Amino acid sequence: MLRKNMEWIGDSLHIGGVSVNKLKEKYNTPLYIYDQKLFENTAKVFMDKFKSDKFETEIVYASKAFSNLYVLGLVRCLGLDLDVVSGGELYLALKAGINPQKIHFHGNNKLEEELIMAIENDIGLIIIDNMAEFHLLSELLGKYKKKMRVLLRINPDIVTDTHKFIQTSNADSKFGLNIRDEKLTSYIQEIIGDPYVDLEGFHAHIGSQVTKGEFFIEESNFLLNFTKKMSDDLGYEFTNINFGGGFGVSQKEKDPSLDLEEFLPEFIKYIEEKIGELDLPIKRVGIEPGRSLINQAGSTLYTVASVK
Numbered sequence: 001m002l003r004k005n006m007e008w009i010g011d012s013l014h015i016g017g018v019s020v021n022k023l024k025e026k027y028n029t030p031l032y033i034y035d036q037k038l039f040e041n042t043a044k045v046f047m048d049k050f051k052s053d054k055f056e057t058e059i060v061y062a063s064k065a066f067s068n069l070y071v072l073g074l075v076r077c078l079g080l081d082l083d084v085v086s087g088g089e090l091y092l093a094l095k096a097g098i099n100p101q102k103i104h105f106h107g108n109n110k111l112e113e114e115l116i117m118a119i120e121n122d123i124g125l126i127i128i129d130n131m132a133e134f135h136l137l138s139e140l141l142g143k144y145k146k147k148m149r150v151l152l153r154i155n156p157d158i159v160t161d162t163h164k165f166i167q168t169s170n171a172d173s174k175f176g177l178n179i180r181d182e183k184l185t186s187y188i189q190e191i192i193g194d195p196y197v198d199l200e201g202f203h204a205h206i207g208s209q210v211t212k213g214e215f216f217i218e219e220s221n222f223l224l225n226f227t228k229k230m231s232d233d234l235g236y237e238f239t240n241i242n243f244g245g246g247f248g249v250s251q252k253e254k255d256p257s258l259d260l261e262e263f264l265p266e267f268i269k270y271i272e273e274k275i276g277e278l279d280l281p282i283k284r285v286g287i288e289p290g291r292s293l294i295n296q297a298g299s300t301l302y303t304v305a306s307v308k
């Protein structure tokens with residue numbers, strides 16, 4: 001399938017205006033090609049269209065989609081925030097000069113040494129996945145006498161119409177605290193009472209390659225209602241909310257895809273209205289695109305040696 005950054009000029013395919021024949025002459029094949037302009041333009045679509053005058057918005061690149069020093073350098077220049085899920089990804093982010101305050105540390109199996117690395121480098125936000133992790137984090141912060149901003153990952157039990165290996169919020173998912181857990185409210189109360197973590201709000205991520213906007217609407221409706229219920233039950237003000245990533249991109253001509261320029265303004269409008277209706281003191285709303293930011297910018301060039 002020809003992507004929007006590809007065109008035929010004569011008998012030569014061009015990607016981002018560069019002839020692949022020329023690239024082959026210079027670098028030979030196989031060759032990984034990344035179109036920097038397309039990555040930057042897509043990031044700008046996210047930044048321009050997911051924007052509100054009622055609260056701050058945060059576009060957080062999920063670096064597991066593709067990361068190396070060069071791409072993370074672009075992330076830094078564009079002013080995006082960055083998700084990391086391991087000590088290795090955190091190391092690379094710091095090496096690339098990303099402001100530690102713009103780094104969000106995710107994952108459902110954070111090791112003690114990785115939490116220490118996050119604390120020592122004063123990263124901006126930890127997304128707590130489970131109570132064992134919370135207890136370890138609190139203990140470590142106590143030793144360092146530091147306070148850390150956190151979000152709590154909630155599994156809303158929303159099942160998307162995608163392959164089950166990329167669904168992350170069905171009831172038996174390994175990610176986050178399950179909405180049906182009857183201890184959930186008391187867990188949240190415990191986190192709020194901790195002197196070392198500052199629970200700003202909640203996070204959810206429903207999976208990858210979601211091409212129907214209605215699933216994100218359902219997710220935001222759920223998470224904002226949940227935030228309202230928790231603030232009423234616990235008498236606490238939550239100010240930060242993150243809806244994760246998963247905005248689908250098409251790989252083949254007939255695949256469904258999500259039109260970001262159309263969907264993001266609808267999404268933000270829905271969120272604004274819902275926050276207004278529930279009268280929540282939300283100051284910051286984030287999303288975490290990975291694949292949808294980088295996927296279309298990447299190609300691999302091969303030479304066909306024979307056809308059978």
Ligand SMILES: *Cc1c(COP(=O)(O)O)cnc(C)c1O
Binds near residue numbers: 062205208245291
């Ligand atoms: C993988 C992941 C993302 C990004 O998902 P994409 O499908 O690449 O957009 C965002 N947030 C979390 C927590 C993830 O695990």
